[in-house]
Amino acid sequence: MNSSKETQPEAAWNYAELLERVDNDQELLRELLTIFKEDFPRTMRSLESAVAASDLKNAARLSHTLKGMLSSLGATRAAQAASKIEELAFAGETVSLQGAFDALGCQTASLLPEIDAYMAEVRR
């Protein structure tokens, strides 16, 4: 039987996919999650400022970075939300940026708590 985490359809990140990608290496998984916990909030804050300032160039760059780390983590829907911001920034659609950023915020809100929960669980 699968663990409860994998069967929850609303999980923000696909734990099974990520575990497969790291070849079931729990240590590497923890290392990647630690990198994520550090880089993700920082990049989000920078993106938020760029969006607020209608800085299209940096909004495109930062959303691209977020898309990369989110898709590596297996957070597919959040990665799509970041991709949407990148597209809008490239297209110069300043007006829609804030809405797209908020959508990304919603998609990723549960991410860090989930990761923390997971890391606490494996530590036991």
Add this chain to the structure above:
Amino acid sequence: MKILIADDEALSRRLLEKTLERAGYEVIAVENGKQALEELQKLNGPRLALLDWVMPEFDGPAVCRAVRTRSEQAYVYMVLLTSKGSKEETVLGLESGADDYLTKPFNAEELRARLRVGERILLLEDRLVEAREHMRFRATHDQLTSLLNRGAIMDLVTRELHRSRREQKSTVILLGDVDHFKQVNDTLGHVIGDEVLIEIANRLLGSVRSYDFVGRYGGEEFIVVLNNCDPNFATGRAEEIRKSISNRPIQTAKGPLNLTISIGMLLSSEWGPRTIEEILHDVDAALYEAKAAGRNCLRVIHPPASEEPLAAPVPQAVRLRR
């Protein structure tokens, strides 16, 4: 095998690094295009590269273009990593010089398979380079003795003569011919004749310095070029070379043979601006003199009397011989 990863995003980079280390690669991970280019330009740098498309400094396609403009270095197999995936982007990436592209997030198995394709290409290139080097050797060396062949030695002599004129140094050209070689072939056969030529080639090579040249000029004729040789020592050096053949018998499958060579010699420093063909013609005349004088000896050719006065002073030893 070394592989370069360039990705500015830490999570993806670490994941990629670990995946490749597991696959047995020696991974070099960098975080921008500039560092990637530096690594790829190093001597014995990685020949496989995974480059993220979007990076600070140079992006992936820019790195590909920069690497492809150099032609002298070994081929680098480059794979672009992209989350883009539209047809236009793919075409742009491949046109920039990338060999392949992978869409992120990558699948580990597909990644490894695509890198194996790269390794096959690199292996193919290695084999081609090896074959080319082999052909180059064959084109410039005599098959029997492995000495420089006539074409190659003529090119080298021409170059050395120009250099010695420019730098006012002396090049000594020796043309040696095995005495009574025809008798060896006629009485003992060509196989023994070949053995003799190989041994003579080895002795000639053994009697010169590493920066001198020895070539097979024709049948049993050999050219020795002593670069930057003091004219006062030229005769002594040539005599040593002559004795390297006569001082002990040559061992063959049909017993030892006592053989000698005759040598014609010319010093470039006293010869003025003549063509290589004229010079060789004159050395050949000196060789003929040596043969006529009874063989197993050395004769030096001197410039014709009508020659213009020389800019460089003629060395004492040469002046005395005139």
